[in-house]
Each structure stands twice: as structure tokens, then as C-alpha cells.
Amino acid sequence: MKILHTSDWHVGRGIRGRSRADEHAAVLTEIAHVADEEQVDLVLVAGDQFDVKHPSAESERIVYEALLRLADTGAHVLAIAGNHDAHRRVAATAPLMSRTHIGVLSAVAAPANGGVVTVTARSDDAVARVALLPWMSRGGVIGADDLMAGHKADEPSGKTSHSGTYEEHYRHVVGRLVAAPQPSDVNVVMAHAAMKEGLPGGGERAAETVMEYCVGTDVFPSNLDYVALGHYHRPQRLSYACEVHYSGAPMQLTFGETFADADPADAPCVMIVEKAGAGVPTTVRRRPLTAPRRLTTVRGSYEEVVAADPAEADYVRIVVTDRPPAGGIDTLHERHPNAVDVLVRPTSRTAPTHAPTTPTRAGREPRELFAEYLTENDAENDAVLALFDRLEEQQVAHEQETG
Amino acid sequence: MGHSTDDSPVGVVVGSPDTTTGTFKVAVVEGRRLQSDDLVHVHRDVPGEPDGVNLYGVVTEVSARDEGASFASDGARIAAGSMPSSLVEVAQVEVTRRLPDVKVPALPGLPAQLAVGEHRGRALRFDDMGGFVPAGLLSGDGEPFYLNREFIDGTSGSHVNISGMSGVATKTTYALSLLHYALQPATFPQHGDNVKALVFNVKGEDLLFIDRPNARLTDQSRADHAALGVPAHPFPSVELWSPAKNTPHADDGASSAKTRSTVVGGYCWTLQELCSQRLLPYLFTEPDATGEIWRSIVDTSADYFAKEAKPAAGGSVTVDGRVCRTLFDLADSIAGLVGVEGGISADVSPSSAGAFMRRFRIAARECSQVVRGGLAVPEGHSVAQEAAVTVVDIHALSAVAQRFVVGALLKGVMSGAEQGDRRLRFVVLDELNKYAPKEGQSPIKSALIDIAERGRSLGVCLIGAQQTASNVDERIVSNASIKVVGRLDRAEANKAPYQHLSTSQRARASNLEKGTMIVHQPDVPVPQAVRFPFPAFATNRSESEEPASSSAALSDDDLFARTAAP
Numbered sequence: 001m002k003i004l005h006t007s008d009w010h011v012g013r014g015i016r017g018r019s020r021a022d023e024h025a026a027v028l029t030e031i032a033h034v035a036d037e038e039q040v041d042l043v044l045v046a047g048d049q050f051d052v053k054h055p056s057a058e059s060e061r062i063v064y065e066a067l068l069r070l071a072d073t074g075a076h077v078l079a080i081a082g083n084h085d086a087h088r089r090v091a092a093t094a095p096l097m098s099r100t101h102i103g104v105l106s107a108v109a110a111p112a113n114g115g116v117v118t119v120t121a122r123s124d125d126a127v128a129r130v131a132l133l134p135w136m137s138r139g140g141v142i143g144a145d146d147l148m149a150g151h152k153a154d155e156p157s158g159k160t161s162h163s164g165t166y167e168e169h170y171r172h173v174v175g176r177l178v179a180a181p182q183p184s185d186v187n188v189v190m191a192h193a194a195m196k197e198g199l200p201g202g203g204e205r206a207a208e209t210v211m212e213y214c215v216g217t218d219v220f221p222s223n224l225d226y227v228a229l230g231h232y233h234r235p236q237r238l239s240y241a242c243e244v245h246y247s248g249a250p251m252q253l254t255f256g257e258t259f260a261d262a263d264p265a266d267a268p269c270v271m272i273v274e275k276a277g278a279g280v281p282t283t284v285r286r287r288p289l290t291a292p293r294r295l296t297t298v299r300g301s302y303e304e305v306v307a308a309d310p311a312e313a314d315y316v317r318i319v320v321t322d323r324p325p326a327g328g329i330d331t332l333h334e335r336h337p338n339a340v341d342v343l344v345r346p347t348s349r350t351a352p353t354h355a356p357t358t359p360t361r362a363g364r365e366p367r368e369l370f371a372e373y374l375t376e377n378d379a380e381n382d383a384v385l386a387l388f389d390r391l392e393e394q395q396v397a398h399e400q401e402t403g
Numbered sequence: 404m405g406h407s408t409d410d411s412p413v414g415v416v417v418g419s420p421d422t423t424t425g426t427f428k429v430a431v432v433e434g435r436r437l438q439s440d441d442l443v444h445v446h447r448d449v450p451g452e453p454d455g456v457n458l459y460g461v462v463t464e465v466s467a468r469d470e471g472a473s474f475a476s477d478g479a480r481i482a483a484g485s486m487p488s489s490l491v492e493v494a495q496v497e498v499t500r501r502l503p504d505v506k507v508p509a510l511p512g513l514p515a516q517l518a519v520g521e522h523r524g525r526a527l528r529f530d531d532m533g534g535f536v537p538a539g540l541l542s543g544d545g546e547p548f549y550l551n552r553e554f555i556d557g558t559s560g561s562h563v564n565i566s567g568m569s570g571v572a573t574k575t576t577y578a579l580s581l582l583h584y585a586l587q588p589a590t591f592p593q594h595g596d597n598v599k600a601l602v603f604n605v606k607g608e609d610l611l612f613i614d615r616p617n618a619r620l621t622d623q624s625r626a627d628h629a630a631l632g633v634p635a636h637p638f639p640s641v642e643l644w645s646p647a648k649n650t651p652h653a654d655d656g657a658s659s660a661k662t663r664s665t666v667v668g669g670y671c672w673t674l675q676e677l678c679s680q681r682l683l684p685y686l687f688t689e690p691d692a693t694g695e696i697w698r699s700i701v702d703t704s705a706d707y708f709a710k711e712a713k714p715a716a717g718g719s720v721t722v723d724g725r726v727c728r729t730l731f732d733l734a735d736s737i738a739g740l741v742g743v744e745g746g747i748s749a750d751v752s753p754s755s756a757g758a759f760m761r762r763f764r765i766a767a768r769e770c771s772q773v774v775r776g777g778l779a780v781p782e783g784h785s786v787a788q789e790a791a792v793t794v795v796d797i798h799a800l801s802a803v804a805q806r807f808v809v810g811a812l813l814k815g816v817m818s819g820a821e822q823g824d825r826r827l828r829f830v831v832l833d834e835l836n837k838y839a840p841k842e843g844q845s846p847i848k849s850a851l852i853d854i855a856e857r858g859r860s861l862g863v864c865l866i867g868a869q870q871t872a873s874n875v876d877e878r879i880v881s882n883a884s885i886k887v888v889g890r891l892d893r894a895e896a897n898k899a900p901y902q903h904l905s906t907s908q909r910a911r912a913s914n915l916e917k918g919t920m921i922v923h924q925p926d927v928p929v930p931q932a933v934r935f936p937f938p939a940f941a942t943n944r945s946e947s948e949e950p951a952s953s954s955a956a957l958s959d960d961d962l963f964a965r966t967a968a969p
Contacts, residue, residue, distance in 0.1 A: 183596075223592060223595025281790065281791050
């Protein structure tokens with residue numbers, strides 16, 4: 001059985017106000033070509049297909065066309081909702097999708113209710129059992145447990161028994177979904193989650209990578225054949241008793257996601273997973289993508305950045321470390337029409353952190369992070385902060401209501 | 404092989420000499436037979452136990468005697484009928500289990516049965532085991548014998564150690580057979596298809612054929628496999644590696660294997676890998692290369708390379724601006740720094756520094772085939788271990804290079820496990836006396852002792868073998884939960900590592916047939932003689948079936964017609 005694993009498309013996310021819709025469409029078309037060329041039996045899309053909960057019509061067109069193109073290759077397509085996706089929107093499209101061999105799950109469900117899907121390979125009749133774990137918000141955890149146990153909405157769910165941590169609940173849910181894997185089947189789990197052993201790429205929503213949401217790889221049983229993860233934007237293999245991988249985002253989403261510069265092997269890609277038969281371990285290889293554009297930062301003194309010559313296809317951010325002369329910014333824009341951002345950060349002031357790194361952001365309240373963001377960007381404003389507080393309250397209340 | 408399904412007693416417990424809680428003797432009933440390795444069962448009543456107590460034991464010796472004879476010449480008279488006597492066969496039985504565990508002796512006069520079915524399972528403690536790893540068929544009754552899975556997967560213990568004379572003891576074949584049984588999906592269901600094994604090939608190119616069916620497989624062997632519940636086919640998922648060719652032209656690094664060259668990968672380490680993974684100590688593994696000063700120079704140099712060696716093209720490195728494409732280049736790059744003020748290990752004497760450099764150059768020469776730079780495709784030479792079984796051929800390398808390869812791979816296995824990869828991993832290594840001898844220290848010996856002591860909790864199971872366990876470091880042999888003995892040299896059998904065998908078993912060991920091993924596992928107090936089926940995988944080239952080639956099937960005329968004239 002051959003599987004293509006991708007995730008974190010974040011369609012709708014632009015760069016500094018510019019749309020990347022065409023690029024997204026090109027990248028997703030490339031992924032469909034890869035699926036066709038490799039003749040995969042199953043495509044796993046592990047969440048965050050959309051960037052926001054209310055995507056534009058154009059984003060919807062791009063995502064749905066991509067899913068249809070993947071299904072057209074003859075493979076089965078399974079997708080789950082991530083933390084950026086609106087669960088109920090995803091659920092609304094599920095009935096339509098199922099008519100074209102695209103399975104979509106928006107929220108954790110019991111095995112009989114779509115939590116586990118069985119797929120037969122077209123090449124060799126191999127059977128894959130795929131357990132689906134869309135993003136579980138903290139508010140949704142109690143709901144997921146009740147769902148597994150089949151509690152009705154108005155029955156008391158015995159909340160005292162659910163007073164464990166997020167990780168305990170997660171392990172509990174996985175256990176129900178993966179009960180008794182069949183040795184002759186290909187046993188797969190697809191999840192959108194923040195694993196403790198994983199490394200974020202940099203463009204993930206900080207509030208949803210904090211420690212409370214982190215789960216250890218040992219929540220997964222060691223006899224699985226593959227665990228397809230989404231959420232972190234960096235492609236990576238987690239060291240565990242079975243193959244556990246993040247496919248990473250298929251393109252660089254923020255300037256801070258520079259891991260591909262450090263190691264070219266971490267460039268945007270999809271995972272091609274092969275399980276040749278019973279008794280043969282799973283093999284995983286990366287198939288790099290050529291369509292995405294790189295986001296590069298050119299940093300230096302005014303003289304240096306004027307003379308710099310970044311690749312034409314890249315999106316460029318320029319950081320000037322000294323004070324440019326009058327009219328200098330305009331000159332820079334003329335010289336580098338591809339520059340999407342020009343920042344002046346004289347090195348006498350403390351340079352801003354250009355990527356949210358989990359160690360400094362973990363465990364901090366959203367409000368604090370937002371206040372810091374305003375300060376860093378010289379935009380302190382009490383009225384905006386107050387608005388943020390109100391909106392956050394509303395959002396939290398809304399989430400808890402709807403689970 | 405099997406006994407009749409007669410339910411009647413096979414013998415009677417004998418009262419003289421006394422029976423004890425640990426042993427008793429059974430006089431064989433006329434018309435029945437008892438042989439060594441048979442399992443017997445005696446049931447006795449005991450006050451306070453409503454269902455009585457079941458005693459289980461194994462026959463360790465059978466003797467026969469003419470009762471009434473006192474002199475050797477009586478034998479002839481008895482045979483002629485002019486002297487009365489009783490011919491009796493008596494079996495010595497060692498108790499393996501009491502159920503319930505009331506420590507009472509067998510009572511004289513009680514009937515003894517052959518332990519079959521459920522009783523047999525209880526005698527061998529199968530009913531207590533959490534899971535089973537097939538280990539062969541009991542010599543005595545030809546029925547399957549199992550090891551407790553928890554003493555292999557690390558739950559309660561780990562590691563297997565096999566001793567026996569080369570050529571007769573079939574150590575390697577047994578080790579691979581055990582591996583074959585262990586890799587069946589039903590054996591470790593909690594690990595699924597994620598179990599992996601690393602096997603070192605040390606003799607000829609024998610183990611490069613284990614993915615091929617054995618052409619000499621007999622029907623008896625097929626039946627034995629079926630009895631054990633193991634399919635009679637070769638290893639389904641095998642990766643083969645031989646050292647990469649090192650001729651001036653072949654820089655693509657094809658393997659140097661003479662057989663099956665199309666499927667065997669060529670392995671080597673790049674200089675980059677040597678430096679970044681700190682593999683330098685594995686170049687210095689001579690038993691006499693020990694001592695604090697020595698180790699400190701090696702370790703400091705390894706640190707130096709880890710920090711200073713920058714990657715260059717083709718797996719080479721640049722150290723301090725100079726490109727190093729071979730180990731000699733690497734040695735030259737620090738030649739002027741060792742023992743020198745401001746350099747590496749500045750406090751050592753010039754003679755120690757000189758000795759270190761000499762050794763480095765010797766290692767560079769011996770290991771030039773397995774550690775290289777300047778490769779056309781540096782990525783393709785790393786032993787990937789993607790398949791279930793990875794065979795690494797080291798037989799044609801020099802001793803120094805062999806130790807490097809083994810050390811580097813063992814280090815890789817342990818680091819992976821420490822970083823979280825806790826899948827069950829087997830490592831099959833023969834000639835342990837070469838890698839972990841009793842005397843001396845070396846990085847490889849430390850790595851093996853580390854595996855023996857810590858491997859269990861990291862999911863690493865060492866299946867180690869040697870001709871003489873008395874020449875292997877005691878920590879490795881004693882940490883093996885499963886101890887196996889094949890045909891042993893008589894002098895060896897009486898040494899310390901074989902104390903777990905009874906006197907009669909030690910004598911037996913010097914006479915074991917090929918394919919029979921004496922297996923000891925923690926659950927069962929008495930080791931069992933076990934024979935294993937002729938393997939279904941080929942153990943050398945002659946056993947591997949030749950694939951039907953289109954040329955072989957042609958008649959002479961057709962074959963020559965096919966061959967075009969120049």
C-alpha cells in the first residue's frame with residue numbers, strides 16, 4: 001500500500017497583505033501530480049487546509065479543487081480538521097465530499113461514527129485501517145470522551161472522572177480508536193496535534209503550541225504502521241517505536257520558518273509512505289516540492305541591502321540595520337520590486353525576535369503575547385488591548401458552548 | 404519420536420534411595436520406555452490440599468541394572484538362566500515444578516505418567532508465560548518448546564547467549580532460526596511489523612542468502628515448522644550490505660560482494676559521519692590500546708573533529724582549511740597538534756603522542772575501505788536498516804575494520820534507542836570473544852556491555868554467540884536471560900559459565916548432535932534439550948535455489964544459436 005501524506009496547506013494565508021492564492025493553487029496541483037505519478041492508494045491530509053475559520057470563496061475553491069484533483073488520481077482521500085479550520089464548516093462539506101471518495105472528519109468521533117475508516121488499495125487489495133484524530137481543543141476534550149462513551153448531551157457525564165490532563169484524555173481517545181489493530185492490515189493514525197518531541201516551524205499559532213496541548217508520542221501504540229501528523233510546519237520524523245512523521249507545510253508560510261536554510265532536506269515536501277506487505281516494515285521518503293516560493297530575509301546595512309541580489313522568485317523581506325538616508329526606503333522598493341516588507345531595525349535597539357520560538361512563548365497568556373506584539377511593533381494602544389480582551393472572552397465562551 | 408498415547412503409568416516411583424523435594428527415581432514399567440529429556444508427572448495426596456499436589460519433572464539420566472548380580476561374571480550366568488535376577492531400568496528425574504507449590508517429595512510406590520497435553524504445559528511453565536517465542540521441538544517428545552516472550556522483549560529480561568564449537572554446533576543457524584521465529588507477526592503483536600534486526604555476517608558470504616528459500620528443505624522440516632506454528636519460508640524483508648568497493652575507478656561505491664552483487668548495497672562511512680557522530684574511538688579498539696592517557700587523547704581528538712571538521716563535497720571534511728579525503732588526511736590534520744602546547748591533549752608526553760599518531764595511521768590503512776571521503780554519491784552508503792532484517796557483511800575486512808564497523812553500528816543502535824526509538828531491535832553477533840574478551844577494555848566491549856546491561860529497557864536484544872563463553876566478559880554472558888549451548892568442547896563444558904547445566908547435561912553437551920541445543924530460560928529450573936527444524940531460509944550459497952534463468956532452460960543448440968557470432 002502506498003500513501004501520500006501532506007498537511008498544513010493554510011490556503012488563504014498571504015504574505016504582508018499580498019495574496020499567495022496562485023502559488024497555493026500551483027503547489028496543490030503539484031501535489032496532485034505527485035500522487036498520480038507515484039500511483040498512491042491513499043492520500044492523507046492532516047489538517048489546517050484553511051488558514052482561517054471563515055475562508056474566502058477563492059480559498060474554498062482552491063482547497064476543494066485540490067481535494068477533487070487528488071481524488072481524480074484514483075486514490076482515496078482522507079482529510080481532518082486542524083486548529084485553524086472551522087469544524088462545523090468542514091463537517092458541512094463532508095456529505096458532498098463522500099460522494100467522490102473524499103472522507104472528511106471535523107471532530108473526533110467513535111469508530112462506528114467515522115472515527116475509523118477502512119480503505120482498500122487499488123494495487124494489491126491491501127486494507128488500511130485509518131484512525132482519524134482532528135484537532136481537539138481543550139474545551140472539546142470532555143465532549144470527545146463523552147462521544148466515545150456514547151453519552152447523550154443531557155446525561156450527566158460524571159465530570160469528576162474526566163479531571164485528568166489533556167494528554168490523558170488524548171491517550172484514552174487513541175486507545176478507543178486503535179483498539180485491536182489487525183496484523184494483516186496497514187494500521188494508520190492521522191492526527192492534528194502538537195507532539196512534545198516535535199519542533200514547530202515557527203508560523204504556528206503560539207497559543208495552540210503551549211504545554212497544555214502537547215502530547216507525547218507514547219500515546220500511540222507501538223504496533224502502528226504509520227502515524228501521519230499535522231500542525232507543525234517543519235517536516236520531521238519523530239523518534240519512536242514506529243514511524244511517526246510531520247509532513248510539514250507544503251510551502252514556507254512565514255519569514256521565520258527558515259529551517260530549510262539550515263538543512264535542505266527539510267525543504268517543503270510530501271511524505272511517500274510504503275508498506276510492502278505483512279512482515280515488512282514501513283518505509284518513508286520525502287518527495288520535495290518545486291512549486292513553492294521561498295521567503296528570504298536580507299539583513300544588513302543600507303549599502304549592503306541595496307547591493308544585495310536575492311533570487312527573483314523569492315519573497316524578500318529587507319531588514320536595514322542602520323538608518324537609511326532620506327528617500328532610502330523608496331529606493332529599496334525600486335531596487336527590489338519583490339520585497340514585500342522593508343523594516344528599519346538599527347542594531348542599537350534590541351532586534352525583534354523574527355520567529356515565535358516555543359520556549360519563550362509557551363505557557364503565556366494570549367493577552368500578554370498580544371501586548372508584547374504591540375510593543376514590538378511600536379503600536380501600543382490601550383483601546384486595542386481592551387478590544388482584544390473583549391474578543392478573547394467572547395471566543396472562549398463561544399468555544400466552550402459549541403465544543 | 405513420539406510415545407504411544409497409552410495413558411497407563413510409564414513407571415513407579417522408587418523408594419530407595421530416598422526421594423527428595425528436588426529429585427526422585429522412577430522404575431520403568433515393563434513394556435514402556437523412558438529416555439532422557441522425557442517429562443513425567445506424579446500426583447500425590449497431601450494433607451491440607453484437597454486436590455493433592457502435582458509434581459512435574461524431567462528425566463536427566465536412565466540407568467539399567469541386573470538386580471542380584473554382584474560380579475561381572477554374573478552377567479553371563481544370568482543370561483544363561485542359571486542365576487536369578489531382575490532387570491530393571493531406572494530413570495533419574497529432576498523436579499521442575501510443583502503445583503500447588505507444596506515442597507514435598509514424591510512418594511515411593513506412586514505411579515508416574517508421561518506429562519502430555521496440559522500437564523506438559525505445566526511442567527514447562529507454559530501456563531505461566533505471558534507470551535511465547537517458539538524455540539524448537541523438545542528432543543524428548545518432539546512437541547513444540549517455547550521461550551517466555553517476556554525474557555526476550557525486555558519486559559522481564561533480555562538477551563540470548565549461544566555457545567558451541569564452530570562447524571558442529573550450528574550456533575549461527577540456531578540464532579537465525581530464533582530470529583525467524585521472533586519476527587513472525589504473532590510473536591510480538593504489541594510491536595506489529597516494527598521489529599527490526601541487525602545481523603553481522605562473519606563467515607564467507609553465507610548470510611547474504613537468507614531471503615532465498617533453502618533448496619535442501621525436507622518434508623520432515625516442513626512438518627516441524629508446521630508443528631511449531633511457523634511458516635516454512637525465508638525471511639521476507641532483508642537488506643544486504645557489503646563494504647563498498649575501493650578500487651580507483653569504482654567511485655560509485657558498488658559493493659564488493661562477489662555473490663549477488665546486484666542486490667547487495669555497498670556501505671561505508673563518510674569522513675563527515677566519522678567526525679559528526681564521534682566514531683573516532685572505534686578506530687582504536689586494540690585490546691592493548693587502553694589506559695587513561697590513551698583514552699583521553701582519543702576522546703579529545705574526537706571532540707576536536709566534532710567541532711572543527713566542516714563538511715565538504717562528497718562526504719569529505721575540511722579541518723582548519725585543509726581538505727581531508729581519506730583517513731590519512733585526517734590523521735595528518737592533527738599530527739602537529741597532539742601533545743603540543745595549545746593543541747590537543749597538551750599535557751601528554753611526546754612518546755604517547757607519537758604512539759597515538761602511529762596507531763591512527765595504522766587504523767587509517769586498515770579502515771581505508773570503510774571510512775572515506777570523495778564519494779560521488781555520499782548519501783547512498785549508509786546502512787539504512789529500513790528492512791526488517793539488515794545483514795552487514797564484515798567477513799573480508801581486517802580485524803581493525805571489523806571492530807570499527809561493529810562498534811559504529813552498535814553505537815547507532817543504542818543512540819537511536821536512547822533518543823526515543825524504542826522498537827524491539829535484535830542484534831545478532833558471532834565471535835563475541837573477539838569483541839568483548841574477558842581481559843582488557845575497548846570501546847566495542849563497552850558498547851556490548853552497555854547493551855547487555857541497559858539494552859533491555861531500551862528495546863535492544865543481543866543474540867550473541869561464541870565458541871567458548873569462558874573467554875567472553877562475564878557481564879555479557881550473565882546478563883543473557885536465555886542461555887543456549889550446542890556441542891561443546893569437553894574441557895570447556897566444565898568451566899564457570901556452564902554451571903547452570905547439570906553434570907549429566909555437561910557430559911551430554913560434548914556429544915550433542917547437529918541441530919540440537921540445550922536451552923535454559925529463567926522460568927524453568929532445568930535446561931531442556933531442544934532440536935530445531937532444518938531452516939527454510941538458505942544459510943549459504945549452495946543451499947539457495949538457483950533462480951530459473953532463461954539460459955539454463957535452453958537446449959545446447961538453442962543456447963549457442965542465441966549467442967551471436969562476433
